[in-house]
Amino acid sequence: MTIFTVHSVGTAPEPSREPLDELRRRVGFVPNLAGAIAAAPAAIDAFNQLQRALRDTTLTGAEREVVGVAVSVANRCPYSVAAHSAFAARAGVPPEVIDALRAGKDDVPEEKAAALATFSRALVRSGGLVDRAELAALLGSGYSPAQVLEVITQAAYTVMANWVANVTGTTLDAALADRAWSP
Template sequence: MSKFKIHSIQSAPSDAQALLAGSLKKYGFVPNLQGGLAEAPAALQAYIELTALFDQTSLSPTERQVILLAVSAENHCSYCVAAHSMIAKKMIKADPAIVDAIRNLQPLPDAKLDVLANFTRHVVKNRGVVCAQVFDEFITAGYSRAQVLEVVLGVTLKTLSNYSNHIIETPLDTAFQAETWEEPVQCASKQCG
């Protein structure tokens, strides 16, 4: 059970109501993550604005979802892995094999996207300290220095939502139930260690 109220538009603080109404218009429902973030309207606004900024990067929709999924899996966020699996497969029509590989912590079937996922995980695991080899592999794969920073933007966005979901204990929306995710056994011992 959530430690926080998952706000509706009506129950949210007044500064969050218009933001949630925008989410309803965009998605057809108010995602529980946003209903939880509404407790702190500035946090909800930051999430929405960071999402919009990340969507303006030079990365393709599939590349953006690879980043968001890789961060979410690395941070053990079941809510975001499920949500972004659904978004990647249903909304942007990403190759399901790519999504499933990230979910299962396996190499991606696309070499360039595999480098992107590995770079992203490295950024998360090492708190932004990227070794020369990983940086060089990213550049050699065809990514730019600007895209290094765009990955950091994606990590920032997902850190906000992943950490919030952990604390809020956000219940998974019905819309994402088909993509429910439990982290693979090899990572489960990391949860509260």
């Protein structure tokens, strides 16, 4: 028996319909994860607003997706690893980088992607109590203090998605099936 409904725009609670429809327009379909979040209007609104705000950071789409994959692997979230892998490919992240991230490897082929992944995994592992050397490594790879905060914001957004997907057992959308992943 499942206790979580995956809503469509038509079945979602009234206050969830506009945020869900906005996601549908932006992505081209209503992802199952968003449909699950839509049961709580405040949650889907927060999810949508945070996603919108992240597009206005100084991090590129590719950098945000590197964080998304790294955090999702650290949280053992099959749904989000698949989603962020697909979005990373669309954002131009090289396949060998995506493969290394999905494998949880420390030796990611691009220096900046490696620094983002290492720091993102440290955030999850430590609950934000990252070692100063881990912070210095991210800063040393060319990221500014403001961008560190943007990485934290992306990680927090991704953790929300991971937790929802893991708790609700959200099934993978057909559009993401070729990126399926298991821990």
